[in-house]
Amino acid sequence: MAKRSSPARKQTGRKAKAPTRKASRAGASTALALSRGEKAVSRGLPPWPVVDDAVVRAVTKVLKTQPLNAVTGGIQERFEKQFSKYHGRRYAVMTNGGTSALQLALAACGIRAGDEVITTPYSWGASTGCILLRNAIPVFADIDTETLCLDPSKIEERITGRTKAILVVHIYGMPADMPAIQKVARQHELAVIEDCSQAAGAKCRGKLVGAWSDAGAFSLQASKNLVAGEGGIVVLNSRDAYERALLAGVHPVRMKAEIRNHELQRYIDSLGPNFRPHPLAAAMASSQLGRLAGWVREKNRSFAHLFRRVGHILEPHGAEYIRQHKGTVHGYHMASLKVVHPELREIPRRLIARALAAEGMPVGGYVGTPIPLRTRFADLRFHGRGCPWTCRHAKRLPDYAAGRWPVVEEICREGEIILHGNHYVYDTKLMDQYAAAIEKLVANLGDLRTRAERADR
Numbered sequence: 242m243a244k245r246s247s248p249a250r251k252q253t254g255r256k257a258k259a260p261t262r263k264a265s266r267a268g269a270s271t272a273l274a275l276s277r278g279e280k281a282v283s284r285g286l287p288p289w290p291v292v293d294d295a296v297v298r299a300v301t302k303v304l305k306t307q308p309l310n311a312v313t314g315g316i317q318e319r320f321e322k323q324f325s326k327y328h329g330r331r332y333a334v335m336t337n338g339g340t341s342a343l344q345l346a347l348a349a350c351g352i353r354a355g356d357e358v359i360t361t362p363y364s365w366g367a368s369t370g371c372i373l374l375r376n377a378i379p380v381f382a383d384i385d386t387e388t389l390c391l392d393p394s395k396i397e398e399r400i401t402g403r404t405k406a407i408l409v410v411h412i413y414g415m416p417a418d419m420p421a422i423q424k425v426a427r428q429h430e431l432a433v434i435e436d437c438s439q440a441a442g443a444k445c446r447g448k449l450v451g452a453w454s455d456a457g458a459f460s461l462q463a464s465k466n467l468v469a470g471e472g473g474i475v476v477l478n479s480r481d482a483y484e485r486a487l488l489a490g491v492h493p494v495r496m497k498a499e500i501r502n503h504e505l506q507r508y509i510d511s512l513g514p515n516f517r518p519h520p521l522a523a524a525m526a527s528s529q530l531g532r533l534a535g536w537v538r539e540k541n542r543s544f545a546h547l548f549r550r551v552g553h554i555l556e557p558h559g560a561e562y563i564r565q566h567k568g569t570v571h572g573y574h575m576a577s578l579k580v581v582h583p584e585l586r587e588i589p590r591r592l593i594a595r596a597l598a599a600e601g602m603p604v605g606g607y608v609g610t611p612i613p614l615r616t617r618f619a620d621l622r623f624h625g626r627g628c629p630w631t632c633r634h635a636k637r638l639p640d641y642a643a644g645r646w647p648v649v650e651e652i653c654r655e656g657e658i659i660l661h662g663n664h665y666v667y668d669t670k671l672m673d674q675y676a677a678a679i680e681k682l683v684a685n686l687g688d689l690r691t692r693a694e695r696a697d698r
């Protein structure tokens with residue numbers, strides 16, 4: 242990962258400008274919305290997901306012309322082909338959600354009961370839940386402060402003789418450092434799985450996320466970068482992995498049609514879960530895929546505009562990563578903001594988030610409690626009766642005690658400042674209003690300090 246540079250230089254490589262006198266004056270004369278001042282943000286976000294005539298036509302066509310219970314072929318197969326080709330992979334399996342796509346990814350990589358999978362403590366729960374659902378054991382490594390994804394330098398110390406895979410999450414759409422993670426995986430002969438649920442369209446060194454690993458799983462849920470309403474998809478490059486994924490969740494008719502491996506053929510039946518997607522979901526996602534790259538481009542333009550204005554105050558995790566590794570494209574499912582302004586650092590992050598939200602920015606938290614510090618891990622309660630940790634194949638119980646993931650624990654303790662919402666339309670007026678909200682925050686540090694002191698008492 243890139244070396245840290247001074248915060249003021251991070252965005253552009255040049256010294257960042259201080260707020261203009263005009264902006265400072267305007268901020269100073271305006272009270273925070275928290276203190277009954279006028280809100281800085283009056284503009285709203287454009288509606289998401291996009292449901293325009295093209296989507297309605299695509300969905301209606303499928304509704305009128307195709308069976309709604311197709312188990313092979315049809316729009317689902319077309320979308321799988323489209324999506325795998327888009328990622329330069331040979332295979333894809335669409336599912337009814339990102340959670341089920343992750344389960345197919347683990348099955349594809351041959352993860353079995355008692356196997357250890359190293360993953361991030363900073364994510365949506367499903368990226369760990371999919372490990373537990375396979376009766377495997379999650380082991381957590383800390384995250385990188387710049388990307389908020391798994392820190393490649395923290396993985397090795399967590400590897401044991403039971404480790405089988407590394408499960409990476411490109412959180413908020415920011416790609417993890419995949420070349421460094423791949424290097425560790427190769428050295429220890431581990432599979433790599435990518436959870437790209439928040440990162441469709443993001444790129445690491447010019448290559449789309451999902452195409453870096455043995456299995457790349459995506460959620461197509463309504464808030465994500467590519468939408469089916471509810472849905473998911475996994476991309477794969479090896480025939481073996483593809484057939485194992487099929488065995489883990491498609492209809493037996495499709496298994497019979499596609500599984501060639503004689504060993505796997507013996508297990509074709511209807512005992513497995515039904516992870517099949519709705520064809521209308523496939524129609525929606527398929528009709529939008531051609532627009533994904535454009536939406537991601539516009540999000541990057543929008544945030545570049547915002548960070549040009551306020552990069553010296555709040556900045557995105559990963560800005561340095563983008564600068565250092567040419568070709569990295571943030572997917573901006575959300576934007577994670579880090580406080581670097583020296584004076585702002587004195588103010589609790591929770592209060593900053595509250596103040597920005599009051600100004601009208603869609604700011605809030607996300608992860609809340611690091612995954613290993615949640616009650617299920619303290620109580621070893623998932624399947625019941627201590628399973629999977631008490632399974633005879635699980636040879637040891639990882640340490641899930643607080644203090645082992647200082648970066649994540651600090652972020653969650655101090656409060657997250659996450660900008661939610663899909664900024665897929667390049668709207669400089671909206672970004673200028675966000676910038677005004679942030680400038681106003683800096684101009685009202687006294688007010689915030691008093692509030693913080695009062696809360697302390």
Ligand SMILES: Cc1ncc(COP(=O)(O)O)c(C=O)c1O
Binds near residue numbers: 367410438462
């Ligand atoms: C990182 C991550 N992984 C997995 C999922 C699960 O996806 P789904 O809700 O489609 O099952 C999500 C959904 O929010 C996610 O953000």
